Amino acid sequence: xxxxxxxxxxxxxxxxxxxxxxxxNEVLREDLALxxxxxxxxxxxxxxxxxxxxxxxxSSCLTLAVEANGQDIMTIExxxxxxxxxxxxxxxxxxxGAIQCGFCTPGMIMSAKVLLDKNPNPDxxxxxxxxxGNLCRCTGxxxxxxAIEKAAHQMNQD
Amino acid sequence: xxxYSIIGTNTxxxxxxxxxxxxxxxxxxIKLPGMLHGQILRSPLAHARILNIDISKxxxxxxxxxxxxxxxxxxxxxxxxxxxxxxxxxxxLAVDKVRFIGxxxxxxxxxxxxxxxxxxxxxxVEYEELPANFSVDExxxxxxxxxxxxxxxxxxxxxxxxxxxxxxxFAEADFIAENTFEVHAVSHAYMEPxxxxxxxxxxxxxxxxxxxxxxxxxxxxLASTLGLRENDVRVIKPVVGGGFGGKMELRAWExxxxxxxxxxxxxxxxxxxxxxxxxxxxxxxxxxxxxxxxFKKDGTITAKDFRADLDGGxxxxxxxxxxxxxxxxxAMLYRYPNYRYNGYHIYTNKPPAGAMRGFGxxxxxxxxxxxxxxxxxxxxxxxxxxxxxxAMVPGDQIPDVATVSSCGFIECLQEVAKMSGWKAKRxxxxxxxxxxxxxxxxxSFISGGVFNWLYTQYTFSAAEIRxxxxxTVHLLTPATDIGQGSDTTLKQxxxxxxxxxxxxxxxTVADTSVTPQSDLGxxxxxxxxxxxxxxxxxAAKIKKALAGVVSLKFDLNVIHDIxxxxxxxxPVTRPDRCLTFGQAVHMHQKFKRxxxxxxxxxxxPRGKGLVTPAFSFGAQVAEVQVDRETGIVKxxxxxxxxxxxxxxxxMSVDGQLEGSIEMGxxxxxxERFVMDKGRTLxxxxxxxxxxxxxxxxxxxxxxxxxxxxxGPFGAKEAGEGLVSPTAPAIAEAISQATxxxxxDLPITPEKVLEGIGGLRKV
Numbered sequence: 001x002x003x004x005x006x007x008x009x010x011x012x013x014x015x016x017x018x019x020x021x022x023x024x025n026e027v028l029r030e031d032l033a034l035x036x037x038x039x040x041x042x043x044x045x046x047x048x049x050x051x052x053x054x055x056x057x058x059s060s061c062l063t064l065a066v067e068a069n070g071q072d073i074m075t076i077e078x079x080x081x082x083x084x085x086x087x088x089x090x091x092x093x094x095x096x097g098a099i100q101c102g103f104c105t106p107g108m109i110m111s112a113k114v115l116l117d118k119n120p121n122p123d124x125x126x127x128x129x130x131x132x133g134n135l136c137r138c139t140g141x142x143x144x145x146x147a148i149e150k151a152a153h154q155m156n157q158d
Numbered sequence: 159x160x161x162y163s164i165i166g167t168n169t170x171x172x173x174x175x176x177x178x179x180x181x182x183x184x185x186x187x188i189k190l191p192g193m194l195h196g197q198i199l200r201s202p203l204a205h206a207r208i209l210n211i212d213i214s215k216x217x218x219x220x221x222x223x224x225x226x227x228x229x230x231x232x233x234x235x236x237x238x239x240x241x242x243x244x245x246x247x248x249x250x251l252a253v254d255k256v257r258f259i260g261x262x263x264x265x266x267x268x269x270x271x272x273x274x275x276x277x278x279x280x281x282x283v284e285y286e287e288l289p290a291n292f293s294v295d296e297x298x299x300x301x302x303x304x305x306x307x308x309x310x311x312x313x314x315x316x317x318x319x320x321x322x323x324x325x326x327x328f329a330e331a332d333f334i335a336e337n338t339f340e341v342h343a344v345s346h347a348y349m350e351p352x353x354x355x356x357x358x359x360x361x362x363x364x365x366x367x368x369x370x371x372x373x374x375x376x377x378x379x380l381a382s383t384l385g386l387r388e389n390d391v392r393v394i395k396p397v398v399g400g401g402f403g404g405k406m407e408l409r410a411w412e413x414x415x416x417x418x419x420x421x422x423x424x425x426x427x428x429x430x431x432x433x434x435x436x437x438x439x440x441x442x443x444x445x446x447x448x449x450x451x452x453f454k455k456d457g458t459i460t461a462k463d464f465r466a467d468l469d470g471g472x473x474x475x476x477x478x479x480x481x482x483x484x485x486x487x488x489a490m491l492y493r494y495p496n497y498r499y500n501g502y503h504i505y506t507n508k509p510p511a512g513a514m515r516g517f518g519x520x521x522x523x524x525x526x527x528x529x530x531x532x533x534x535x536x537x538x539x540x541x542x543x544x545x546x547x548x549a550m551v552p553g554d555q556i557p558d559v560a561t562v563s564s565c566g567f568i569e570c571l572q573e574v575a576k577m578s579g580w581k582a583k584r585x586x587x588x589x590x591x592x593x594x595x596x597x598x599x600x601x602s603f604i605s606g607g608v609f610n611w612l613y614t615q616y617t618f619s620a621a622e623i624r625x626x627x628x629x630t631v632h633l634l635t636p637a638t639d640i641g642q643g644s645d646t647t648l649k650q651x652x653x654x655x656x657x658x659x660x661x662x663x664x665x666t667v668a669d670t671s672v673t674p675q676s677d678l679g680x681x682x683x684x685x686x687x688x689x690x691x692x693x694x695x696x697a698a699k700i701k702k703a704l705a706g707v708v709s710l711k712f713d714l715n716v717i718h719d720i721x722x723x724x725x726x727x728x729p730v731t732r733p734d735r736c737l738t739f740g741q742a743v744h745m746h747q748k749f750k751r752x753x754x755x756x757x758x759x760x761x762x763p764r765g766k767g768l769v770t771p772a773f774s775f776g777a778q779v780a781e782v783q784v785d786r787e788t789g790i791v792k793x794x795x796x797x798x799x800x801x802x803x804x805x806x807x808x809m810s811v812d813g814q815l816e817g818s819i820e821m822g823x824x825x826x827x828x829e830r831f832v833m834d835k836g837r838t839l840x841x842x843x844x845x846x847x848x849x850x851x852x853x854x855x856x857x858x859x860x861x862x863x864x865x866x867x868x869g870p871f872g873a874k875e876a877g878e879g880l881v882s883p884t885a886p887a888i889a890e891a892i893s894q895a896t897x898x899x900x901x902d903l904p905i906t907p908e909k910v911l912e913g914i915g916g917l918r919k920v
Contacts, residue, residue: 038399090179094174100642102399
């Protein structure tokens with residue numbers, strides 16, 4: 001039997017009927033066509049599916065859609081909603097070469113956002129710890145860490 | 159000041175804004191109207207004869223649209239070595255036999271993924287289990303079960319390289335290192351699981367969007383396995399989330415998607431799970447390496463006798479190339495005056511090994527670099543000094559195989575010694591008893607292979623440029639960006655050539671029906687050099703046409719050189735007499751009575767031996783801290799000096815270097831498959847450990863710029879060879895720290911403790 005749920009995603013309201021076993025990842029990607037959130041492992045190990053739910057970064061592949069009922073969700077598409085300007089974290093990822101294949105990028109950026117929301121002045125170990133649930137196979141992480149340092153600096157100036 | 163405007167600058171990746179905002183579309187993001195979802199049934203047995211497959215219950219499940227087995231297919235074998243049909247040993251879906259746990263047996267499509275999964279459970283396969291081989295030694299034992307009938311000895315292939323006189327060489331040696339090394343299989347662990355969508359057109363063409371490194375190879379092999387002509391198949395590469403060699407063949411799900419799209423008349427998607435990828439996916443070859451190297455007292459190498467037994471798994475995959483390249487890389491870096499290589503690619507009942515970043519080099523160089531370190535120790539020489547003494551220089555040859563063109567290897571060794579404070583720090587590590595160690599490892603790698611095993615009748619790379627009178631150009635190229643950044647690199651090359659800005663170039667890539675024929679794809683670090691040369695060739699034709707326009711317009715003496723810079727075209731000595739790029743295109747078009755200005759460029763390496771047009775080189779130093787209580791190794795810092803020719807994009811090269819260190823670190827210390835009788839037990843990222851942000855050491859690097867005459871603007875390979883030096887450098891550092899020398903990987907904490915405690919037999 002399907003459950004009727006209400007999701008607020010990137011500020012928009014959605015009413016959805018979902019089967020109880022469907023994950024938030026499936027609903028975001030398949031029902032709402034928000035494909036910026038990736039599916040990398042399905043076991044919560046890689047972080048590619050990270051979204052922000054009520055201010056916390058969660059693995060959308062391990063979150064059932066029914067658990068997200070009534071919650072406030074932000075995906076990568078909600079970070080710079082105009083579609084024109086980039087959020088400072090996105091800007092820094094582009095400028096400092098933190099993106100290669102890009103598959104981990106949306107999850108990385110969402111984890112970085114939660115990190116900086118909680119701690120606007122993280123030092124390098126804080127950033128590395130904040131990213132430790134997000135795997136990247138291309139960059140070796142160092143440019144991602146640098147981009148987040150630069151973004152934090154920029155956001156503190158703005 | 160640089161003579162270039164864009165070459166050598168930190169140009170941001172052209173695709174990064176789309177990737178940062180989630181707009182970039184990967185194969186699994188594609189959803190077409192009426193699309194069906196597919197699943198593959200895999201063999202639960204390592205070696206078995208298929209007696210019967212009953213699909214009736216699965217086919218009867220409401221929502222299931224088709225179920226197929228090997229019997230439904232044209233039964234055409236495939237493999238990338240199309241020039242040698244003997245080596246094509248794999249059916250898209252198993253016929254008669256399965257050879258590894260995960261071998262593809264049947265496929266289902268249904269209206270949703272859950273139903274497709276449910277249908278898999280309803281397919282009943284009767285197997286007759288056969289005895290199986292789970293290691294190279296088992297496969298080579300007399301009377302071992304035969305995996306492929308055409309190779310009763312289970313050796314799929316033997317590749318040799320030999321020159322000089324080994325007997326004489328070893329007779330001249332004062333010290334001989336003779337060792338066996340064992341290196342293990344690891345996963346590419348690209349972040350994007352493989353996915354594809356196929357659609358059958360009304361005019362009989364099938365279109366496949368697929369996460370691949372090799373659209374053209376997929377087009378060719380898909381056509382042959384479907385019984386179609388190449389032009390009946392269109393392959394489009396969407397954004398690809400990493401490959402590292404793991405996406406460079408036709409794969410079963412690509413075949414099934416195309417086959418089932420044709421059969422059902424509906425678009426079909428397949429997407430692998432991470433378990434599929436880790437349990438059944440391609441992997442780097444595990445190898446047993448037997449290596450004997452002779453040295454004189456002063457460190458001069460006299461001879462090398464090298465043998466590699468590659469654990470190929472159940473099918474050839476890219477193993478034949480890895481087998482050859484392993485022997486090539488075994489002869490690289492140093493002057494081995496007498497050399498013999500014997501490589502055996504051996505079938506086992508395990509998931510097939512394929513191409514993976516380094517392609518035979520990480521294994522070969524772990525052995526040769528470790529032996530250089532052992533020789534230095536035995537002869538009382540400094541490990542960097544002994545390398546400089548034997549280092550290859552420009553013009554050196556592997557006779558009848560390859561010639562080294564540009565080469566900054568000695569400079570790399572000198573620079574890495576300087577930047578790491580090698581002499582003093584290494585001596586301090588030797589003095590200390592606190593678990594500190596420092597080690598060196600080196601590499602050389604190819605800038606694209608010259609081998610044509612696919613037997614393409616086209617050039618190796620191609621590009622088309624369409625010029626517009628608004629001052630822009632459109633670059634169409636089959637070159638395949640999988641995250642390494644070739645879209646950006648090729649745009650930079652074109653912008654520099656034509657004197658345009660990055661934003662003046664529109665790009666269409668890797669669509670086999672639109673981009674010019676043809677290109678072998680992304681592997682062997684071929685795109686910068688080969689794709690770049692095709693772009694330059696096309697650009698030269700555009701420039702010739704537009705230089706003529708400027709010459710005519712200003713009635714120039716024919717001796718004038720014509721420059722292209724800042725959107726203008728002008729005689730170099732009279733820059734005031736200029737046309738804008740757009741004006742010149744406009745006039746050319748008028749002159750040609752409306753015919754647009756379009757040019758195609760191509761590249762085929764010729765007269766460059768059997769391996770590559772150009773080799774990269776580099777040296778790396780690792781500093782480690784070993785905890786003698788726990789055996790845990792912490793890599794504290796990596797120093798790298800590397801020669802990739804002219805650097806086109808420093809930020810991109812640096813990113814490739816850091817990614818290589820990450821992968822090399824995993825290879826050295828933590829990544830491995832845990833296998834039990836052909837079954838992979840660690841099938842999640844919880845159990846298969848890739849390095850995280852917390853594991854990455856800081857690094858320093860220097861590019862030793864050489865000018866490679868065969869490369870675009872002097873550029874050559876960057877980022878693949880770099881995966882090789884890390885493991886031997888770390889191993890040497892651990893050896894210095896612990897007094898125990900590792901000849902096998904990965905160096906796990908248990909092994910470190912066993913080594914320190916004198917409990918290791920290897």
